[in-house]
Amino acid sequence: MKLRLLLIVTLVLALAVPAMAEPIVIKFSHVVAVDTPKGQAAERFKQLAEERTKGAVKVEIYPNSQLYKDKEEVEALQLGSVQMLAPSLAKFGPLGVKEFELFDLPYIFDSYENLHKVTDGPVGKKLMAKLEPKGIKGLAYWDNGFKVMSANTDIRKPEGMKGLKVRIQSSKILDAQMRALKAIPQVMAFSEVYQALQTGVVDGTENPPSNLYTQKMYEVQKYVVDTNHGYLGYAVIVNKKFWEGLPDDIRITLEGAMADATKYANDIAKQKNDEDLASVKASGKSQIIELTPAERAEWKAALMPVHKEMEGRIGKELIEEVYECCTLKL
Numbered sequence: 001m002k003l004r005l006l007l008i009v010t011l012v013l014a015l016a017v018p019a020m021a022e023p024i025v026i027k028f029s030h031v032v033a034v035d036t037p038k039g040q041a042a043e044r045f046k047q048l049a050e051e052r053t054k055g056a057v058k059v060e061i062y063p064n065s066q067l068y069k070d071k072e073e074v075e076a077l078q079l080g081s082v083q084m085l086a087p088s089l090a091k092f093g094p095l096g097v098k099e100f101e102l103f104d105l106p107y108i109f110d111s112y113e114n115l116h117k118v119t120d121g122p123v124g125k126k127l128m129a130k131l132e133p134k135g136i137k138g139l140a141y142w143d144n145g146f147k148v149m150s151a152n153t154d155i156r157k158p159e160g161m162k163g164l165k166v167r168i169q170s171s172k173i174l175d176a177q178m179r180a181l182k183a184i185p186q187v188m189a190f191s192e193v194y195q196a197l198q199t200g201v202v203d204g205t206e207n208p209p210s211n212l213y214t215q216k217m218y219e220v221q222k223y224v225v226d227t228n229h230g231y232l233g234y235a236v237i238v239n240k241k242f243w244e245g246l247p248d249d250i251r252i253t254l255e256g257a258m259a260d261a262t263k264y265a266n267d268i269a270k271q272k273n274d275e276d277l278a279s280v281k282a283s284g285k286s287q288i289i290e291l292t293p294a295e296r297a298e299w300k301a302a303l304m305p306v307h308k309e310m311e312g313r314i315g316k317e318l319i320e321e322v323y324e325c326c327t328l329k330l
Contacts, residue, residue, distance in 0.1 A: 023058040024250065026238075028084040029067045029076070031190050033214040037144050037272050038086055038234055039063050041265030048257035053250060059084075065191040071170070078135050083242050086142055086234040090171040097130045102314050102322065104173035106229045106303035112143065112270060114326035115231060123321055128235070137240040139255070140262040143269035144208045146228040148277070150221040151204030156289050158302040164203040167193050172313055174206075176306050177230070190215075197221060208232050210269075213276035218286040225289040226277070227299050236262070 028046070032038050046059035068076050074091055076082050092100035102108070102123075109115040118124055119141040128138030155161055161181035167188045168174040178185035186202050190211075196202045197220040205217060206229070212218050236258065243251065281288045291299070311319060 021056070023056055024246065026057060026059045026084050027062065027067070027082040028059055028086075029062045029073055029082045030086050031065045031068075031070045031073070032063065032211060034063050036210045036214050037265055037269040038142055040268060040272075041142055041261050042086065044264045045257055045261035048260055049254055052253050052257055056250060057254065065189075069189045069191055071189055074136075077237065077239050080239050080242065082239075084236065084238050086236045088144075088169060089141075089233055089235055090169040090174065092131070092235070093172060094170050095134060097127075097134070098172070098313055099127055099130060099315060099318055100235075101171055101173045101310070102127075102318060103231055103233060104171045104177070105307055105310065105314075105319070106177050107300050108307070108319075108322060109146075109231050109326060112266075115143070115233075116266070117325050118322055119233070121325065123318070123325065131235075131237065132240060135240050136237050137243045138235050138237050139258050140236040142234045142236060142262060142265040144210060144232045144234065145269050145273035147206045147208055147230045147232055148212065148224050149204065149206050149227050149229070150212060150217065150224045150286065152220075152222045153203070154223055154289075155204070155225050156291070156295065158299050161204075165201070167196060167202045167205040173306065173310055174230075176309055177303060180303055180306050180309075193217060194220065206230065209273045209277035209280060213280050218280040218283060221286050223289060224277075224280060224286045226291060227296070229299060229303060 026049070028042055030038055030042060034040070034043065042061050042063070046061055049057050049059050067073075067082065070087065070091065073082070073085050074087060074095060077085050089100045089103040109118070124141060131138050149155055149161070151160070151164055153160060153164070158181050161183040164183045165186050166178050166183045168178060168185045170187045175185045188196060188202065193202075193205055194215055194217055197205065197217055204221065207217065212224065218224065246254070277288065280286050307319060
């Protein structure tokens with residue numbers, strides 16, 4: 001009788017005390033190192049999201065292609081295998097949203113200020129909306145920085161690129177850019193670039209200094225030229241079904257955390273790239289070639305025809321909208 005009474009009391013107490021809810025897990029996968037602008041911004045988002053939801057959300061970050069290579073990660077997001085990514089903007093062309101390749105056009109932005117007029121304005125919002133039919137929700141744009149060229153031969157002049165095999169992301173604009181320089185573009189996963197440079201499978205690459213330094217590419221590249229010819233940025237994206245299925249209060253809190261992480265990301269991007277370029281120079285393993293205004297004009301003259309060539313792919317009106325926004329003069 002006593003045992004029966006004890007079981008009844010235990011059952012009543014168990015029903016009276018609500019079970020602790022399991023946290024909502026957000027798997028956030030990316031392909032770069034933790035100490036890059038993107039890596040640091042992802043960590044900041046994790047910190048803010050977990051603090052502000054009081055543990056109701058747990059953000060698991062997988063850097064350095066631990067889960068997926070950059071060719072695989074968007075499909076994984078669409079399938080729900082991960083919930084959040086921050087792929088480079090070049091990744092959306094192969095997905096069928098080729099307007100994002102606008103960001104790959106050489107010398108389309110001449111400053112972070114002009115860049116942010118696009119990403120924070122109507123053009124940026126218009127582009128993000130094009131992802132939704134693909135099951136993707138765009139949350140933010142994160143800067144990395146402006147790209148430098150590197151190779152094992154002196155490429156101070158654009159003619160020095162002729163015949164070099166240069167790694168690029170999968171982008172028709174980047175392909176056209178390299179062909180305009182008479183280089184041979186080689187599409188390759190980011191995680192494979194160091195070994196390809198080391199073994200001579202490719203001769204050179206283009207990257208912001210933060211990627212060049214953190215991936216140790218400078219160890220196998222003799223020359224780095226501060227062309228600043230193109231922008232590399234990321235779109236923070238989530239699985240649309242997952243995001244819209246979150247409780248409203250959780251989603252609103254996460255949106256606030258993302259806004260603050262984005263400000264942090266974009267504040268540190270230029271500083272981080274400047275520091276990493278200085279570290280490459282200090283290593284003595286790569287010679288940093290600083291272009292004169294006249295030399296930079298040569299690079300620009302060699303690459304600007306790509307804008308006209310790609311009007312049919314990106315859209316002439318969209319390109320002209322950016323020109324107007326940024327007061328770009330050809």
